[in-house]
Amino acid sequence: MINATRVHHYSKRLRRFYLACGCIVASIGTGTTFYIYHEGFTPANAVYMAIITLSTVGFGEVEPLSEVGRIFTSGYIVVNLVIIAFGISTMAGYIFEGELRTIFRSIMTGNEVNKLKGHIIVCGYGRNGMKTCEEFRMAGKRFVVIENDPDICHALTEDPRFNVITGDATVEDTLRMARIDSATALITTLPKDSDNVYISLTSRELNRDLMIIARANEESAERKLKLAGANRVVKPDALGGSHMAKLVTQPVVIEFLDLLNGLSTETDMRLEEFAYGLFKKEYMGKTLRELDIRRNTNVMVIGYKHPEKGFLFTPSTSLKLNQNSVLILMGDEESLKKFKSRFSI
Incomplete structure (x- = not known):
């Protein structure tokens, strides 16, 4: 289902390209058929005559044409001028406007998304x-x-x-x-x-x-x-409205939150969550005192989400980590990397 959808998606983007190619093929086929069945040309000569007429290169007739053949060829040339102009403009659009590159990139993206x-x-x-x-x-x-x-x-x-x-x-x-x-x-x-x-x-x-x-x-x-x-x-x-109001009523609190959310360049302190399942096996089931996260990594544990009791703020060092719990950590980038290097699987 996914592959069929992708093919349809790319086909829509190449519709003008397909139309231009179809017009050229149809023109060659029409000319070849006329020259074989009306003028008596061999298939090779008929195809050659159709192509040189389509391309308007100015070569002479392959074989003498009848009066009807000359009338057909005159109209055939006019129609082919329109087809060639449409084909050139279409190809120029795909090449110079980067459409082919965009489609190719989309195909590559599709392959990446599939993985x-x-x-x-x-x-x-x-x-x-x-x-x-x-x-x-x-x-x-x-x-x-x-x-x-x-x-x-x-x-x-x-x-x-x-x-x-x-x-x-x-x-x-x-x-x-x-x-x-x-x-x-x-x-x-x-x-x-x-x-x-x-x-x-x-x-x-x-x-x-x-x-x-x-x-x-x-x-x-x-x-x-x-x-x-x-x-x-x-x-x-x-x-947004609440944030703007609190910039007036609680400006320092909002400034602190902006620092943690990375909305300020004054510090690289930020918040991160760390699930219990990400701890190395030797650290599971330990208390915060036994982990001693602050001393070992300079990262602060400012919150703890218990799977049943909900959030605990500034949890006690005697707190024992539970299955499916989550720690809320605060620290700079270097400290958080040190924490993950020491405790994370």
């Missing part, structure tokens, strides 16, 4: 989608972008770091092309709530275990998105 497992799908490369992809790139996450705007896709395909699929994310076949069956998460950032609801519904049907994060513009859309299968719903406008 992906555990990746993330981003539907829409607008302002929110762009920021999402930047975060994934910095975190080293594998992702696929689905975008309907051919100009945006053309620009993205020039960047080898992007896997881009040109298509409508509300269409099931497009989601299949992005290997939704083997993806771990999908983020839909389209401007229309109805599109995000439909994508959430279709995605949940195609992958029951998928983490779906959807954008909502209207308050009424949040409930619909959750009913459609979205795990989390984000309202950018509401978040």
